[in-house]
Amino acid sequence: MTKKYSFRFLWIGQSLANCGDVFYIVGLMTVVYVVTKSAILMTVIPFLTTVIRFISGILAPLILNKLGLKGTLVSSQIGKTLFLFFMALTLTLHLFGPNFLVVFFFVACISFLDGWASPARNAMVPMLIDRDRLVNANGFLSILDQSINLSGWALGGMLAALIGGANIVWTTFFLFIISSIFMFMIKIDTSINNSRKNNSSVGHFEVMREGWHAIWHKPVLRIISITDMIGTIASVVWMAAIVLVFVHQALRVNESWWGFINFSFFAGLIVGGLISIRLSDHINKHLKVVSLVGLFMTGIATMLFGWNTFPLLALIFSAVVGIFDQLRNVTFETLIQTNTKSDLLAQVYSAQDAMYSLSYGIATLVFGYLTDKIGVQLVFTLSSGLLFISFIYVMGSKNYLVKPEDVRADE
Incomplete structure (x- = not known):
């Protein structure tokens, strides 16, 4: 209680x-x-x-x-x-x-x-x-x-x-x-x-490196961290400035659609969370499959969104991105929590937060520059390409994406 x-x-x-x-x-x-x-x-x-x-x-x-x-x-x-x-x-x-x-x-x-x-x-x-x-x-x-x-x-x-x-x-x-x-x-x-x-x-430097050491030496944490870092970079295309350019250049509609797309994307994230709750027992038994499907579908939906020129379809694709990205996020979160010792979990999250913050900050500048140079649709194509690369990486390492009790059951 x-x-x-x-x-x-x-x-x-x-x-x-x-x-x-x-x-x-x-x-x-x-x-x-x-x-x-x-x-x-x-x-x-x-x-x-x-x-x-x-x-x-x-x-x-x-x-x-x-x-x-x-x-x-x-x-x-x-x-x-x-x-x-x-x-x-x-x-x-x-x-x-x-x-x-x-x-x-x-x-x-x-x-x-x-x-x-x-x-x-x-x-x-x-x-x-x-x-x-x-x-x-x-x-x-x-x-x-x-x-x-x-x-x-x-x-x-x-x-x-x-x-x-x-x-x-x-x-x-x-x-x-x-x-x-x-x-x-x-x-x-x-x-x-x-x-x-x-x-x-335990010295200060040793304490600071514990989370990084755990990520690098435990395969499941390393796979998830690298995949999420790539996903963080790819997600920069959904920041307000790039979506606003997309609304003007690709959809050729007014600024109100920028708000509609943002709403649709976040609504998709909420729906993905509701699915996670409703099907939690099933997802808990198939974390590996759900994470792979989430990655693949996020890449597909991002690519379709980037090359689409119909406003209503843009709302659908952005919602789909949100749904499957949330499913991937929930499965990865569960795998991190079940594969990390309690006394190291906060250190692992700290290292990941630092990694993702730096990646996002740099990617913001790079993607903003590329949007001006190669066009907003190609930037979305680049984002989907990064997601497909992470999917291939996880697919090749999928045997590590298991909970400890699943490993013992197989043995």
Whole structure:
């Protein structure tokens, strides 16, 4: 029963935090644009968060080793709440200066702390959920995350119009306070973390490399990490700037279709999560097959989307991409959780987060350049090509994509 309530506190607290993360970015970008009328300064915010998340992912194992999973999660959320309070005061009192340097400093601090929270949360899940229900839990968490992504920006935009950007930041501050309370109420077995903290013979460098070492030396983790890194690069085509170019150049319709396509894509992700929950027992028995089908269908749908010129078909293809990408994500998440020791899981997630953040940041610049040089349809073709390469790679290594108990059963 304690696990059940702790999992509930985890997803409620993290959902409030994720919703707040979207709201404060919307509010901040609104204030920046109203004051400066500069699109460049607005783009500094997502770029800065990506770079800082990479740095945070590198250093997160040290924090996780010192504070444990719950301590890291609670400390991260309380720290974010304090920095957001100072940001809200700065915006309300107009103390940000002409270039918003003080505010960007707070953004960097919040992003750095946020880099601890994600691996801690993901590593907590298998400690609070039985193994045979991990697919169900991961699907449920994915639905929550994508629902917030789907509705948060729209709701944030509406709030910006109604109450103003600075007041949205204050709203986020109160969401963060409630989130911190829920995080504090989580109860987990701390014996694993305490044993690691008491082991003073492990140096800082050794702690930082544990996750990377596990990824490189355990085939299933290496396969999933490389595949997800390729998928992260391929997913850059779905960022707002490239989809907007596609709407104009390929579909030849107005900007409203950009919103429709984004909605369709995120709706597909939610449907994929619902399928994961509904068919969790079946998926749990066929993780390898589902992950391969997810990869292949994502590549096919991405290619069809890129070469399509009919707006309604674009909505269908983008939804299909979302559905199968979510199925692949849930199966990979379950394989990571079942193939990694509890005391290493957070370190593995930290290394992966750092890897994916760096890959996405670099790919954003490269794909933006290629969109101008070779055209948006060829960029989508490149994205689908990368997905097919990852499919072939996983297909050749599929025998490693099993849970430990499946290996014992075969033996």
